[in-house]
Amino acid sequence: MDKGEMIRDFITQKGQLIMPGVYDALSAKIAAAAGFEVVFITGYSLSATLLGEPDFGILTQTEMLDAARRICSVVTSPVIVDADTGYGNAINVVRTVNELIHAGAAGMFLEDQVWPKRCGHMKGKQVIPLDEQLKKLKAAVDARGGNRFFIVARTDARQSEGLCHAIDRGNAFKEVGADAVFIEAPQTKQEMEEIAKNVPGPLVANMIERGQTPLMKPGELKELGFDLVVWPLGPLYASAKALQTVYATLRQEGTTEKILDRLLSFNEFHSLVGLEEKYELDARYKT
Numbered sequence: 001m002d003k004g005e006m007i008r009d010f011i012t013q014k015g016q017l018i019m020p021g022v023y024d025a026l027s028a029k030i031a032a033a034a035g036f037e038v039v040f041i042t043g044y045s046l047s048a049t050l051l052g053e054p055d056f057g058i059l060t061q062t063e064m065l066d067a068a069r070r071i072c073s074v075v076t077s078p079v080i081v082d083a084d085t086g087y088g089n090a091i092n093v094v095r096t097v098n099e100l101i102h103a104g105a106a107g108m109f110l111e112d113q114v115w116p117k118r119c120g121h122m123k124g125k126q127v128i129p130l131d132e133q134l135k136k137l138k139a140a141v142d143a144r145g146g147n148r149f150f151i152v153a154r155t156d157a158r159q160s161e162g163l164c165h166a167i168d169r170g171n172a173f174k175e176v177g178a179d180a181v182f183i184e185a186p187q188t189k190q191e192m193e194e195i196a197k198n199v200p201g202p203l204v205a206n207m208i209e210r211g212q213t214p215l216m217k218p219g220e221l222k223e224l225g226f227d228l229v230v231w232p233l234g235p236l237y238a239s240a241k242a243l244q245t246v247y248a249t250l251r252q253e254g255t256t257e258k259i260l261d262r263l264l265s266f267n268e269f270h271s272l273v274g275l276e277e278k279y280e281l282d283a284r285y286k287t
Helices: 003-014 025-033 043-051 061-072 090-103 130-143 157-161 163-176 189-198 218-224 234-253 257-262 266-273 275-285
Strands: 017-022 039-041 079-082 107-111 150-155 180-183 204-206 228-231
Touching: 003 017, 003 150, 017 025, 017 043, 017 234, 025 039, 025 061, 025 234, 025 266, 039 061, 043 061, 043 079, 043 234, 061 079, 061 090, 090 107, 090 130, 107 130, 130 150, 130 163, 150 163, 157 163, 163 180, 163 189, 180 204, 189 218, 234 257, 266 275
Parallel strands: 017 039, 017 228, 039 079, 079 107, 107 150, 150 180, 204 228
Antiparallel strands: none
């Protein structure tokens, strides 16, 4: 089955999808092993881990596509990619869609910020005119052709233009052919209720720890009408905290002996990355 179609089926069958953020092949493998049906490549996390930079419009199309190819090659579950603004105008969006499909991605997020964009929970965001974004979104819909590539249309208009304008954009996105709508950074549960009441689904909720939107449990979000829930940054923040702990301990103690219980063992890690399969291949083709 087409992986984009798998996402639609998951939503229909399960009623709600929880999508964790991943940023490299290892994090994707771990997420898939945990049982997540769909994973999400987050530009915020990729910018941080690949470049050591904030999500501030620094990451390029080439870098995101390279990550998508690596991640899609190591997991069988559908992968949705954070494609930012499509990296240019409508023509660039067409190329982005084609390249993502070629990379094996099942879908994308496409947003309406002025480039250089920034994380949806940062200050200072601006959005391009609605008619320009609709042309870019229509280009994405047309570019997928017969492929069931899943397109999530995101607006960041809540911060710069207010909730009513963001809702208007969400409805316009749906009319053009978006599979799901994502109104970024509502600030209260009441605002989320307004979105769900006035924008047809499927709808995306973005749960960022200590971000602009209140953290809510899956059941609460489902009751409101949010069918896709992305948790993009928790894994990155946990990894960064773990690295801080290990490096600080190693620097202070000269050894990791005190924190061995926080580390995977040598053999556990090899199991995670599939070393045994490589031994089997080595034995099969050894001369």
